[in-house]
Amino acid sequence: MEYNGGSVIAMVGKGCVAIGSDLRLGNQALTVATNFEKVFPVTDRIYIGMSGLATDVATLREQFRFRVNMYTIKEEREIEPESFAHLVSSTLYERRFGPYFIEPVMAGLWKTQAGEYKPYIAAADLIGCLNFAKDFVVAGTASEKLFGVAEGLWEPDLEPEDLFETISQTLLNGVDRDAYSGWGAVIHVILPDKVITRTLKGRMD
Amino acid sequence: MDHFPGNWGRLRNDDYDAYGTFPIPHRPSNAPKDTFSEGVQRTQQPIVTGTSVLAIKFKDGILMAADNLASYGSLARFKDVQRLRPVGDYTVIGAGGDMSDFQYIQSLLDDLVVEEFTSQDGHNLGPKEIHEYLSQVMYGRRTKINPLWNSILVGGLKDGQRFLAYVDLLGTTYSADTLATGYGAYIAQPLLRRAVEGRADTLTEEEAAKILEDCMRVLFYRDARSLNKYQIATITASGVSISDSKALETSWEFAEGIRGYGAQTQ
Amino acid sequence: MNPMNTASHPQQRQFNPYTENGGTILAIAGLDFSVIAGDTRQSEGYNIQTRYAPKVFRLTDRAVLAVNGFAADGNMFVKKVKQRLEWYRHAHAKDMPLHAIARLIQTMLYARRFFPYYVYNILGGIEDDGSGAVYSFDPVGSYERETCRAAGAAQSLVQPFLDNQIYFKNQQPALGTSHPAHLPLPQVLRLVIDSFTGATERHIEVGDGLEMFVVLAKGHDLAGLEGIAGLQEMSTKSDGERIFVIRRELKKD
Numbered sequence: 001m002e003y004n005g006g007s008v009i010a011m012v013g014k015g016c017v018a019i020g021s022d023l024r025l026g027n028q029a030l031t032v033a034t035n036f037e038k039v040f041p042v043t044d045r046i047y048i049g050m051s052g053l054a055t056d057v058a059t060l061r062e063q064f065r066f067r068v069n070m071y072t073i074k075e076e077r078e079i080e081p082e083s084f085a086h087l088v089s090s091t092l093y094e095r096r097f098g099p100y101f102i103e104p105v106m107a108g109l110w111k112t113q114a115g116e117y118k119p120y121i122a123a124a125d126l127i128g129c130l131n132f133a134k135d136f137v138v139a140g141t142a143s144e145k146l147f148g149v150a151e152g153l154w155e156p157d158l159e160p161e162d163l164f165e166t167i168s169q170t171l172l173n174g175v176d177r178d179a180y181s182g183w184g185a186v187i188h189v190i191l192p193d194k195v196i197t198r199t200l201k202g203r204m205d
Numbered sequence: 206m207d208h209f210p211g212n213w214g215r216l217r218n219d220d221y222d223a224y225g226t227f228p229i230p231h232r233p234s235n236a237p238k239d240t241f242s243e244g245v246q247r248t249q250q251p252i253v254t255g256t257s258v259l260a261i262k263f264k265d266g267i268l269m270a271a272d273n274l275a276s277y278g279s280l281a282r283f284k285d286v287q288r289l290r291p292v293g294d295y296t297v298i299g300a301g302g303d304m305s306d307f308q309y310i311q312s313l314l315d316d317l318v319v320e321e322f323t324s325q326d327g328h329n330l331g332p333k334e335i336h337e338y339l340s341q342v343m344y345g346r347r348t349k350i351n352p353l354w355n356s357i358l359v360g361g362l363k364d365g366q367r368f369l370a371y372v373d374l375l376g377t378t379y380s381a382d383t384l385a386t387g388y389g390a391y392i393a394q395p396l397l398r399r400a401v402e403g404r405a406d407t408l409t410e411e412e413a414a415k416i417l418e419d420c421m422r423v424l425f426y427r428d429a430r431s432l433n434k435y436q437i438a439t440i441t442a443s444g445v446s447i448s449d450s451k452a453l454e455t456s457w458e459f460a461e462g463i464r465g466y467g468a469q470t471q
Numbered sequence: 472m473n474p475m476n477t478a479s480h481p482q483q484r485q486f487n488p489y490t491e492n493g494g495t496i497l498a499i500a501g502l503d504f505s506v507i508a509g510d511t512r513q514s515e516g517y518n519i520q521t522r523y524a525p526k527v528f529r530l531t532d533r534a535v536l537a538v539n540g541f542a543a544d545g546n547m548f549v550k551k552v553k554q555r556l557e558w559y560r561h562a563h564a565k566d567m568p569l570h571a572i573a574r575l576i577q578t579m580l581y582a583r584r585f586f587p588y589y590v591y592n593i594l595g596g597i598e599d600d601g602s603g604a605v606y607s608f609d610p611v612g613s614y615e616r617e618t619c620r621a622a623g624a625a626q627s628l629v630q631p632f633l634d635n636q637i638y639f640k641n642q643q644p645a646l647g648t649s650h651p652a653h654l655p656l657p658q659v660l661r662l663v664i665d666s667f668t669g670a671t672e673r674h675i676e677v678g679d680g681l682e683m684f685v686v687l688a689k690g691h692d693l694a695g696l697e698g699i700a701g702l703q704e705m706s707t708k709s710d711g712e713r714i715f716v717i718r719r720e721l722k723k724d
Binding site: 202 | 630631632635636642670672
Binding site: 271344348350352370375376377378379380381390391394 | 486488489490491513515518520521522523524541542543547553585
């Protein structure tokens with residue numbers, strides 16, 4: 001996990017979710033890129049963030065794109081966040097004894113029978129052990145720091161703009177104490193009708 | 206050997222455990238090589254060892270328990286050893302770990318008690334003072350990389366004040382309403398905490414003795430280096446008393462139905 | 472040769488004179504006060520040894536020391552610092568100033584450079600000029616005066632939170648305003664409590680109890696301390712600097 005560095009985080013809000021990552025790509029202590037986003041769209045309302053070995057991040061991004069497309073064709077509908085989380089989990093567990101070195105974080109909105117959208121977040125370890133949290137999930141080289149700040153800043157039922165501020169402050173202050181993460185961040189706030197994406201400036205050291 | 210009481214008294218090569226009785230992690234030694242090290246012997250390992258000591262606070266004082274076994278590796282070598290000892294008029298100490306180091310500690314304390322007595326200055330050694338003295342001795346020896354390989358409980362009552370504390374070969378100290386050393390820390394401590402926490406000021410001596418007896422029984426069932434013969438020390442305002450050795454009532458009927466426990470027909 | 476037979480090359484077992492006893496400490500300096508806090512759990516591995524073992528100690532009426540790491544070293548170190556402060560009192564008929572205690576701690580730690588006290592120290596209190604101060608040390612004596620510092624098991628959880636809430640890192644003040652250099656006491660106490668409840672939630676070695684020492688500069692009013700549950704005064708006189716301790720419960724799981 002320390003080879004390329006990087007961190008991701010996701011948080012639940014009121015009728016919305018947010019997910020974000022830092023922008024650093026390193027070769028151990030040497031920073032080689034400062035525009036390496038680790039969060040990718042899966043559907044209009046599901047995003048996945050991956051921290052860990054960059055080559056595996058790229059591989060799995062394509063792998064997940066392929067499997068989600070197959071799912072969409074076979075089922076003739078879009079995948080729901082919970083199904084996607086299990087798809088991620090089983091994809092990782094397939095490589096139980098020679099794992100991909102990534103820790104995924106997923107965020108999305110799922111449609112209830114009544115037609116309203118409810119937040120869903122999950123994370124997994126590198127062999128696909130899922131963690132469904134009600135509040136926030138973190139991964140990557142700054143995960144301990146992110147846990148500490150998030151535990152202090154997060155509160156239930158945050159409105160989209162407040163959620164954006166909370167996840168941004170958590171991510172920026174967390175990665176600023178981590179040598180392997182930082183150099184700016186990107187945040188996506190997922191709402192039922194749109195996704196707000198903002199790229200943040202951060203400390204460049 | 207390391208400082209985890211669970212690993213004590215296992216007299217065997219780290220790399221060779223014929224019966225696979227205990228998982229010992231392999232660690233490399235990064236210590237600097239000393240040409241003359243063979244001529245000096247100090248960092249020892251425990252040889253003849255005692256296992257757990259338990260102690261709790263109750264309404265009128267302290268109760269402490271330890272069995273009478275001193276093991277030589279997996280051999281039950283000495284089965285009538287007293288691991289609870291009175292010190293002065295208000296204190297009992299109970300020791301796990303190396304029994305020869307414990308006897309040395311007793312001789313230190315005997316000297317200390319005599320010295321304090323001869324000064325006749327109106328001060329008497331209480332459990333606090335004895336624990337402080339022991340901590341300094343244990344910490345001093347660890348600092349010389351020549352530890353006394355024990356974990357010791359000190360319990361007592363002086364001037365109406367109950368005292369119960371722990372000290373080990375590293376000089377680590379702490380106190381609580383319930384204490385347990387060795388395997389007791391894993392097996393008995395949870396039971397003691399459930400029975401005692403928040404009730405230390407109301408428990409009667411009979412109730413406290415029952416709690417300790419039950420824990421000693423569980424330890425005898427599960428700790429292979431324990432014995433069903435044990436003593437209980439009571440420290441109250443009326444002084445210190447250490448019971449005669451008692452036998453634990455045990456029942457093995459449950460083993461009948463369990464494969465690997467009782468006699469097997471196939 | 473039988474691979475199981477290693478008797479031919481006996482390996483040396485080495486006694487390890489150190490262990491790690493968990494827990495976390497934290498100190499924040501205000502303009503004319505200082506807060507020094509620590510949890511009260513002492514553990515070794517997965518064992519909780521006791522739920523109440525203090526890590527924060529009153530040194531003088533204006534200095535408080537928090538120690539974290541190997542508990543036996545910590546207790547011995549505090550004992551030796553207190554002894555040196557008592558000698559200073561006998562020689563000079565006054566308490567040692569805070570900055571001098573800080574330098575004393577550096578020399579005492581560095582004296583053991585090649586067999587260190589395995590302890591992280593945070594010293595908090597009131598400076599001679601009446602300002603609140605925090606000094607933090609590494610185990611061999613490197614030290615620095617700071618506004619806030621966390622150390623111990625949950626340092627990595629707490630310190631970035633403090634960067635954000637005390638130093639206002641990654642925050643911009645509203646137009647025409649600026650961030651305060653020092654926070655008022657009630658807000659500092661709230662941040663300390665939040666830090667420890669957060670650390671307790673996510674770190675197994677933190678919990679059981681919280682002790683917050685508050686050192687107030689000479690002539691400082693109680694600034695909202697009165698009426699706080701579990702407050703106890705620790706100072707020896709009421710006309711100089713004053714020390715209070717606030718005890719709170721933390722989760723025990």
